[in-house]
Amino acid sequence: MSSVEFRGVTKHFGKTVAVESTDIIIEQGEFFSMLGPSGCGKSTTLRMLAGFLTPTSGRILVNGRDITNLPPEARGIGIVFQNYAIFPHMNVFDNIAFGLVERREDKATIKRKVGAALEQVGLGGYEERFERELSGGQKQRVALARVLVIEPEILLLDEPLSALDKQMREEMKFWIKDLQKSVGITTVYVTHDQSEALTMSDRIAVMNQGKMLQIGSPVDIYEKPTSRFIAEFIGDSNLLDGVVASLSDGGCMVDLGDGVTVDARVSEDVSLAPGNNVALLLRPEMVRMAPSTDSEKPRLSGKVISEVYQGALRRYRIRANQHDITVEVPNRPELGQLTPGTPVDLFWSTQSGVVVP
Structure with missing residues (x-):
């Protein structure tokens, strides 16, 4: 498990300030959510942690190690996007094995790790199925298994439930939370859905216009908001x-x-x-x-x-x-x-x- 720290991280796109002077400490094994309306800077913050964007200023540390300028593949971070990005021409086994193949793992190791990942996400026996044969929730589990199988230090989830219907979202948010606790992996979750954040998180950062307005437990955010915006946005x-x-x-x-x-x-x-x-x-x-x-x-x-x-x-x-x-x-x-x-x-x-x- 790993801790994450943002020290004065800012991101500009031209004259637009997308993220403003952000300081966060995310503890090892914590489920930390960034919650806010569209365009508030939460996905930009996540992508800087993943290495897809470089901060304009500030530093990002993992376990005290400065990763600000490291490429994504050198960070030990796995990310799941809202569109899943499952390869339609590959079956479930090959989708999950993709990262291991890229790392040139041997066939026996790949088979063992993929089998363990399938059991972890409750998809044992689905190895030969293709994307067209899976429900939305099953596709989400495949996407998670594909990330978990490479054993990342940190898991990033960017609006992972937005493509699901209401009933499936309700089921998946409890499933993801239980999975995260059983694996013990430090998780950063981005969402605009207050119900997801309140249900799943150990702590929540509420964002608006590039700023972290309040960081606290779900109870604190809901019952002790520090601004009118938070009071209106949450619940x-x-x-x-x-x-x-x-x-x-x-x-x-x-x-x-x-x-x-x-x-x-x-x-x-x-x-x-x-x-x-x-x-x-x-x-x-x-x-x-x-x-x-x-x-x-x-x-x-x-x-x-x-x-x-x-x-x-x-x-x-x-x-x-x-x-x-x-x-x-x-x-x-x-x-x-x-x-x-x-x-x-x-x-x-x-x-x-x-x-x-």
Whole structure:
């Protein structure tokens, strides 16, 4: 297993800054994801690590060794792209063996290593099949096996599930995560899909416009975003505009207008002062609804605007003061269904609301 370090890495294409002064340390055996919208610089960062692009400035190290100017084949890195690049004229065995043949391994070694790789990815018995005879998920496994068989120090995955349908993506993201843990290989994963990143990663770097905005665990990224962009990009969110009324240790009071003031958490990396304009982030699943007769004091009161049926969930849109708030509730018969115009009270805990600049 290997560690990866970016030290002040920048990449310019002409006058365009694709990646700006990036510092990252990726630990040995870690599943590290780079998440962000198209054009944010995540694939450029991955390709610099792979050796397909050279940084404009900065250094890239693997296990403390400077690989910034090494060619791709000298880096000990394997990469899987979103299009798989399986050779249609070769069967599964020959596709997986390709890298070993290029390295002039002997036939017995090739047979042994390919057989082990096939078992590793759950494709034992598929040796003679061709690309046209494989499902999308099977093609993905062949692409992974072809990389793993050469025993790279680091595995790079560039949007590997984007060509699959929704059900197959759900299956493959758990399969890839389990495979990565069993192999123990340091993995860098690029995606624009927040669900993939949250499900699979040990840590996530959220990128936008060439910058690493926040690096943290999935829980930290989802529950403690440090900017409005991250709060909106990761998951569904309610962002209620307000003003900081006062600060306390790890929290603050937020004036939401109309005489409503609520307490909320403040992330450690966020600096605020009284009078600052902020947004109170409330995830839809963190808000509880109850009829306005509830004896507990509500945070806000309002009326149902609309209801959307989503099978396992019902999503309600609530107008409370000047705010529109989305609330998710489990679809259970005993909870009933609220029609538009129904008065409701909204409740959430102090720990459920977080303030972002």
